[in-house]
Amino acid sequence: MEPNQWYNLTVQECMDRMQTDLVKGLTSKEVEHRLQQVGENMLQEKKKISPWVILLNQFKDFMVLVLLAATLISGLLGEFTDAITIIAIVVINGILGFIQEFKAEKSLNALKELTAPMAHVIRNGELAQILAKDIVPGDLVYFEGGDRIPADVRIIVSHGLHIEESALTGESVPVLKVDGTIQDTEVPLGDQRNMAFMGTLVTRGTGQGIVIGTGMHTEMGKIADLIQSTDTMQTPLQQRLEQLGKILIVVALALTAMVVIAGIMHDHNPYQMFLAGVSLAVAAIPEGLPAIVTIALALGVQRMIKRKAIVRKLPSVETLGCASVICSDKTGTLTQNKMTVTEIWVEGMKIGVTGSGYSLKGDFLFEGKGGKPDRTSSFHKLMELNCLCNNAQIREEKKVWGIVGDPTEGALLVAAAKAGVTHASMQHWDRVKEFPFDSERKMMSVLVKNHRGSQTIAVKGAPDVLLSRCTHVLWNGNVIALTSSQKKQILETNQMMAGQALRVLAVAYRDVPAGERIVDEQQAENRLIFVGLCGMMDPPREEVRDAIKKCRLAGIRTVMITGDHQKTAEAIARQLGILPKGGLTINGQDLYNMSDEEFARKVENIYVYARVSPEHKLKIVRALQARGHVVAMTGDGVNDAPAIKAANIGIAMGITGTDVSKEASSLILADDNFATIEAAIEEGRTIYDNIRKFIRYLLASNVGEILVMFLAMMAGMPLPLVPIQILWVNLVTDGLPAMALGVDQPEGDTMKRPPRSSKESIFARGLGWKIISRGLLIGVCTLAAFWITLQAEPDNLVKAQTMAFSTLVMAQLIHVFDCRSEHSVFHRNPFQNKYLVLSVIVSVLLLVGVIYLAPLQPIFKTVPLNGKEWMILLGFAAIPTFAVGLMRLMIDAVIGKK
Numbered sequence: 001m002e003p004n005q006w007y008n009l010t011v012q013e014c015m016d017r018m019q020t021d022l023v024k025g026l027t028s029k030e031v032e033h034r035l036q037q038v039g040e041n042m043l044q045e046k047k048k049i050s051p052w053v054i055l056l057n058q059f060k061d062f063m064v065l066v067l068l069a070a071t072l073i074s075g076l077l078g079e080f081t082d083a084i085t086i087i088a089i090v091v092i093n094g095i096l097g098f099i100q101e102f103k104a105e106k107s108l109n110a111l112k113e114l115t116a117p118m119a120h121v122i123r124n125g126e127l128a129q130i131l132a133k134d135i136v137p138g139d140l141v142y143f144e145g146g147d148r149i150p151a152d153v154r155i156i157v158s159h160g161l162h163i164e165e166s167a168l169t170g171e172s173v174p175v176l177k178v179d180g181t182i183q184d185t186e187v188p189l190g191d192q193r194n195m196a197f198m199g200t201l202v203t204r205g206t207g208q209g210i211v212i213g214t215g216m217h218t219e220m221g222k223i224a225d226l227i228q229s230t231d232t233m234q235t236p237l238q239q240r241l242e243q244l245g246k247i248l249i250v251v252a253l254a255l256t257a258m259v260v261i262a263g264i265m266h267d268h269n270p271y272q273m274f275l276a277g278v279s280l281a282v283a284a285i286p287e288g289l290p291a292i293v294t295i296a297l298a299l300g301v302q303r304m305i306k307r308k309a310i311v312r313k314l315p316s317v318e319t320l321g322c323a324s325v326i327c328s329d330k331t332g333t334l335t336q337n338k339m340t341v342t343e344i345w346v347e348g349m350k351i352g353v354t355g356s357g358y359s360l361k362g363d364f365l366f367e368g369k370g371g372k373p374d375r376t377s378s379f380h381k382l383m384e385l386n387c388l389c390n391n392a393q394i395r396e397e398k399k400v401w402g403i404v405g406d407p408t409e410g411a412l413l414v415a416a417a418k419a420g421v422t423h424a425s426m427q428h429w430d431r432v433k434e435f436p437f438d439s440e441r442k443m444m445s446v447l448v449k450n451h452r453g454s455q456t457i458a459v460k461g462a463p464d465v466l467l468s469r470c471t472h473v474l475w476n477g478n479v480i481a482l483t484s485s486q487k488k489q490i491l492e493t494n495q496m497m498a499g500q501a502l503r504v505l506a507v508a509y510r511d512v513p514a515g516e517r518i519v520d521e522q523q524a525e526n527r528l529i530f531v532g533l534c535g536m537m538d539p540p541r542e543e544v545r546d547a548i549k550k551c552r553l554a555g556i557r558t559v560m561i562t563g564d565h566q567k568t569a570e571a572i573a574r575q576l577g578i579l580p581k582g583g584l585t586i587n588g589q590d591l592y593n594m595s596d597e598e599f600a601r602k603v604e605n606i607y608v609y610a611r612v613s614p615e616h617k618l619k620i621v622r623a624l625q626a627r628g629h630v631v632a633m634t635g636d637g638v639n640d641a642p643a644i645k646a647a648n649i650g651i652a653m654g655i656t657g658t659d660v661s662k663e664a665s666s667l668i669l670a671d672d673n674f675a676t677i678e679a680a681i682e683e684g685r686t687i688y689d690n691i692r693k694f695i696r697y698l699l700a701s702n703v704g705e706i707l708v709m710f711l712a713m714m715a716g717m718p719l720p721l722v723p724i725q726i727l728w729v730n731l732v733t734d735g736l737p738a739m740a741l742g743v744d745q746p747e748g749d750t751m752k753r754p755p756r757s758s759k760e761s762i763f764a765r766g767l768g769w770k771i772i773s774r775g776l777l778i779g780v781c782t783l784a785a786f787w788i789t790l791q792a793e794p795d796n797l798v799k800a801q802t803m804a805f806s807t808l809v810m811a812q813l814i815h816v817f818d819c820r821s822e823h824s825v826f827h828r829n830p831f832q833n834k835y836l837v838l839s840v841i842v843s844v845l846l847l848v849g850v851i852y853l854a855p856l857q858p859i860f861k862t863v864p865l866n867g868k869e870w871m872i873l874l875g876f877a878a879i880p881t882f883a884v885g886l887m888r889l890m891i892d893a894v895i896g897k898k
Contacts, residue, residue, distance in 0.1 A: 006154045006212045007182040007192045014154045014210050018138035022156070025122035025140040034136035041135045041151055041214035043224045119143075119150035139211040143196075145204045152218040153196040153209030155179050160205035160436035162406060163196055165189075166331055168219065168638055169563040169613075173339060173407050173503070173538075174203040178439050188588045188611045189219065190563050193439075199638065203406060204391070205436070222615075223638055223660075244695070244762055255706045256281045262713035293691060296742030300687045308671040309680045310654065316666030318691065319649045320684030322630045323556060324755045326677060327621060327647065329635040330562035330572060332656040334674060335538040339407040341415035342539065343502060345493050346378045346532035347475050353415060356539050358394070358401040362418040378474045382532040383421040385507045386412040388429060389446050389458035394422075408503065411536045412460075429456075435521040437461070443469075445524050447512070455512035457524050463494040463506040463533060470508055470530040479529055494533060501571030502535030537568070545576050547675035552577070555754030556681065559607055559624075561617055561643075566610035573608045583607040591616050599623055617643035628759065634669075634677065635661050651677060678751075686746040688756075694738040695762060696771055697819040701734055701812045703775025708782045708808065718797055720786040720804040722861045732846055733809050736839035737816040744820055744833050765822070774815060777880035782808045785876045789869070802851060802862045803873055809847050810877035813840050817881070824885035 006014060015022055026034075119132045122140040132150040135141070141153060149163065155177050162174040169190040178193045189197070196209055198218040215221055260277035264270050297318065301311045311317055331337050338357040343350065344364070355362020364379075392405030392413050403410030416422065429448040432455070437444035443461025450456075459466060467490055473482045490506075497504045508528040518524050548558050558578050562569050566587050573579035585608040591599070603623045609616065617633075621643045624631050633640070633647035636657040641664040644650030652665035653672040662668055669676045705726060712720045756764070763771070786804035793799055816836065818825040831837055850860040857863065865873070 007187060007194050008185070009154070010181050011154075011156045011179065011210075014156070014212070018210055018212065020138040020140065020210065022140070023122075024125040026136070026138055027124055031123065031134075031136055031139070034138065035134065038137060038217070039215060040133045042133050043221055044216050120147075135211055135214055137211050137214055137217075140208060141211060142206070142208050143202050144206045145202050147202045149196045149198055149200045149202070151198050151211045152213035154212050155194050155196055155207055155209045157208040158205070159207065160438060161207035162203045162205055164201040164203050165197065166337070166563075166637060168197055168200055176437070176439055177205075177207060179207075186589060186592060188563075189613055190611055220638065223642060248699075252281055252702075252706070255710060259706070259709045259713050262710070263719075266713060266716040268713075268719070293742075296687055296690055296694075296739075299743050300683055304680055304683050305670075307679045307683070308669065308673060308676050309683075310668040310670055311666070312668065313666040316649045317680070317684050318688050319630065320632065320667070320677075320681045321686075321688040322756050322760075323632040323649065323681060323684075325624050325629045325631050326551065326556060326558045327561050327617075327624070327631060327633045327643070328558060328674065329637065329640055330560050330564055330569060331538060332636045332653060332672065333634050334544050334560065334576060334578075335540050335572060337538060337656055339411035339503075339536050340539050341411050341534050341536045343497060343500075343535040344379070344382065344415070344532060345490075345497070345535075346382055348489065350493075351379065353418070355418060356542065358403055358410065358414050360394075360401055360414060360417045364419065377477060378531060380419065380421070381474060381509075382507055382534070383416040383419040384426065385458045385460070385509055385531060386534065387416045387421050387423060387426050388431075388448050388456075389444060389460050389507070391434075408505070408536065412505070412534060415534065433518065435524060441465070441521060441525070443525060445521060447518050447524060453514075455518075457510050457512060457518070457528075459508045459525055459528060460505050463504055464491065466506040466508055466528070467491065467530060469525050470528045472528075473530040482530060490530065490533070497533065497535040499567075500535070501568040502537050504533055504535050506533055507531045537571075540572055540576050541674060543673060543675040547678040548577050550678050550751060551681070554678075554681065554751045557607075559609070559620075561609045561612055561620060563611060563613075566608075569608050569610040579607045585610065588612040588616050591619070596623075600626070603627060618646055621647050628757070630755065632677070634674070636672075637661060682746070682751050685750050685755075689746065689750070690742050690744050692762065692767060693744060693819045694741040696767055696774075697741060697812075697816050698734055698738055699771045700774040700778065700815060700819075701729075703771060704778030704782065704808060704811065705729060707776060707779030708786075708804065711779060711783050712786070717783075717787070718790070718800075720783060720801060721808070722801060724860055725801070725805045728850065728860060729805075729809060729812070733812055733843050736843055737813065737836060740833060740836035740839040741816065741819060743835055747821065747828075774818070774880050774884070777884070778808065778811045778815065781811060781876040781879050785873050788872070796863075798861055799863050799865075802865060803869060805860075805862065806847060806851065806865065806870075807873040807876050809843070810874060811880055813843055814877055814881045816840065818885065824888040825881050826885050826889055 009017070011022075020026055117132055118129055119135055120127060120129055120142040121135065122128075122142065123130075127142060135151050139151075140156075141150060143149060143161075155161070156179055158177045158179045161177040163177055164174045169188075175190070175193065177196060180194060182192065182194055189195075196207070198213075198220040213219075213221075216225060256277045260273045263273035300317045304311055304317065328334055336357050340356055340358075341353050343352060345351070349366065352365035353362060354365065390409045390413050392403050392409035394410070394413055394417060395402055395404055401414075403413065428450050430450075431446055432449050433447040435441075435445045441461070442465045443459055445457055445459040448456055448458060459469075467487060470482055472479050473486055475486075494504050494506075508530045510528050512518060551558055558576075560569060560573050560578055566585060570579060570585050573585070579585065582605070584602060584606045586594075586602075586606055587609070588611040591609065591612065594602075599619075600623060603620070604627065609620060612620075617640065621631050621633055625648070630649075631647045632649045632651055633643045634651040634653070635641075635644055636653035638660045640652075641660045644652060644661055645664040649667060650661075650665040651667045651669060652661040654662070654668045654670040655672045657668070657672075667680060705721070708720050712718070761768075782804050785807040786800050789803040790797070790800040817830045820830075820833065820836075821827040850856045851862045852864055
């Protein structure tokens with residue numbers, strides 16, 4: 001029988017199926033037999049790939065093979081500096097990829113740490129402490145507050161047992177467990193109240209259970225299997241660069257072959273043409289591109305760290321830039337994961353409570369007015385009772401307030417502290433007896449006694465149940481008989497508060513007359529005096545609403561995926577602006593009953609998913625991806641890990657997140673702040689824009705170099721550039737400015753445009769045309785400078801080649817400023833990017849060096865140029881950038897007038 005069906009069975013049926021004894025448990029012999037059959041109670045790992053295989057796989061990439069070929073060619077040409085540079089790039093990228101892949105599977109190790117190391121079991125009729133890995137199906141286990149559940153268990157005894165399951169189910173508060181049978185079928189994990197699951201934590205109470213699943217047969221094991229079987233998505237940047245590499249190699253080889261053939265047909269030396277062709281091939285393939293991409297991403301990572309986002313995988317920064325849907329967990333991500341009293345009702349008056357989380361800062365708004373009430377009021381009595389009928393504690397660590405105990409009780413204690421009522425102020429009361437909360441009574445009560453000997457019963461519980469035990473009400477400081485109209489008003493208020501997704505508790509008390517002896521809860525919890533209602537919730541993070549609004553303006557949809565109840569999820573979603581008018585909300589049961597075809601039709605209009613399991617989250621992510629979305633999945637729990645890994649980019653919470661979710665993620669939010677995601681998306685878009693900028697610059701420059709040679713050969717002219725000049729331009733002039741473009745500042749509309757399609761080509765939005773047109777102009781202008789100089793001095797080929805070489809370099813260095821804008825060179829301040837200005841100055845100085853330094857002239861085949869020649873070459877070099885820029889200004893002016 002599958003674990004998710006055990007909740008339908010009675011305790012006796014469970015014992016019969018597991019063939020165990022309710023009193024004695026299993027015998028040692030039976031344990032040994034079952035251990036051999038099912039194995040140890042541990043999460044199993046699939047066969048690991050050898051680290052050497054992972055390392056070698058890094059060098060199978062198409063672009064890497066092209067780079068290795070370029071290395072060989074550069075070495076044959078004697079250009080060892082170029083060859084060493086290329087090898088260094090290949091090795092660095094290989095190491096980065098190896099580290100990334102080698103660390104990616106740590107999720108399972110982190111998951112193992114959530115399992116309990118020790119457990120208490122009944123064997124051979126005795127209670128014994130054993131290693132959790134030795135537990136087998138059929139074992140009887142005992143657990144109490146502070147214990148971690150060692151396996152999947154059907155609960156057979158529960159005494160006020162509460163278990164924290166938020167990491168597995170998304171439930172924001174500890175769940176009260178029962179030992180009865182659940183009759184419904186297909187009950188979500190969060191509603192299986194007679195089950196306890198491996199890795200979850202007992203917050204209070206005690207219980208016993210029979211183990212029905214161990215190791216990989218637990219709910220935690222299912223998640224481990226999902227993590228291992230989920231493939232990591234290739235990022236859009238990786239896809240585009242792979243496409244780009246294939247395009248470049250085909251185009252470069254075709255054009256190079258044409259240049260060589262044309263040169264030979266015009267009686268040029270075949271050997272010289274071969275060297276020129278090989279040089280062009282090396283120049284046409286931007287071997288510096290992967291290094292520049294890596295540098296741009298690495299610098300982006302440093303900027304993101306300052307904005308509280310820690311990047312685990314470099315390409316994920318760019319991937320964020322094209323995210324179109326953010327699937328966000330609710331508890332701890334959109335909300336604070338801190339139960340907070342937000343509304344109180346006493347004497348027919350609604351009182352708002354300010355402040356958030358467990359901070360003691362806050363106030364009470366009485367009919368819209370701030371301030372604290374008189375100590376004799378009903379309100380103050382309510383606060384005192386909240387403090388007395390409470391087992392939680394408030395603690396301050398490193399100037400941050402937190403609670404120890406049940407979050408619901410902690411919220412009541414914090415509210416009381418805001419009113420000036422604390423355990424310290426109530427020290428004159430001593431607890432005599434406690435009647436713990438259970439699922440049948442739906443209330444908790446304590447008997448307390450003060451130093452004068454007076455005794456009082458303080459009670460809190462479900463409003464409808466507690467109200468039925470009340471005969472009087474505290475009203476205007478007086479105890480009066482509870483009327484039917486007052487009961488109706490209290491119940492209507494309870495319904496209204498519950499409709500706002502508040503968890504509502506009622507508070508009552510009664511003074512115990514002298515001589516009355518309280519022996520049980522039935523005697524204690526009757527003839528009560530009703531005091532008031534406390535409504536609490538896990539409040540949204542204050543900054544999240546603005547972050548979601550900014551994402552919406554950027555064309556990014558936020559979807560809430562939570563294990564919490566549907567009403568609660570809807571209320572939070574509306575407060576945050578996630579759920580628009582007409583937007584759909586579904587729960588895990590709806591999703592289970594929905595066919596894949598129906599889900600595919602509705603997924604675009606679903607904004608809230610409630611009571612979902614890990615498998616559901618994975619299904620949602622994959623359905624959105626199938627619709628062409630780039631999905632970012634945020635979360636903090638174990639249950640989020642498979643979907644985090646399957647998403648295009650997984651985002652984990654740094655403070656509240658489990659190690660499992662962090663290891664499965666690409667990005668970790670150090671401050672658990674949803675607003676940091678918006679900042680990360682802006683950074684991702686900026687980085688992608690910068691990558692497009694230096695691709696535009698590099699390829700336009702390379703096109704210009706190839707066209708200079710190609711057009712010269714087709715026209716039967718001498719070689720305008722010698723091989724060493726081509727390699728020099730490729731290595732020096734292309735490199736420094738391209739790197740500077742990688743850290744360029746963003747343009748103003750970065751977060752005001754929709755996300756680009758994940759299928760968008762790197763050459764989309766006119767980039768391909770800009771590369772070809774600018775490259776053509778650079779090539780033509782360079783050839784024009786060469787031809788004019790050659791016509792003036794037909795016997796001085798070296799000077800003409802120096803003019804061509806200098807014009808080509810300066811045209812590229814001027815063109816780099818044009819690449820900063822999608823519009824033209826006149827749309828941005830050219831001095832804004834100081835790194836770019838510095839790189840251009842360095843490149844110009846290097847050019848001047850190879851022209852005027854005597855030792856370098858024979859190596860680079862150059863001669864000195866005079867002032868007139870510099871004026872000519874600068875004029876030709878400026879044409880590709882400024883002519884197009886002026887044309888764009890005129891077009892914009894005409895369009896503006898219309």
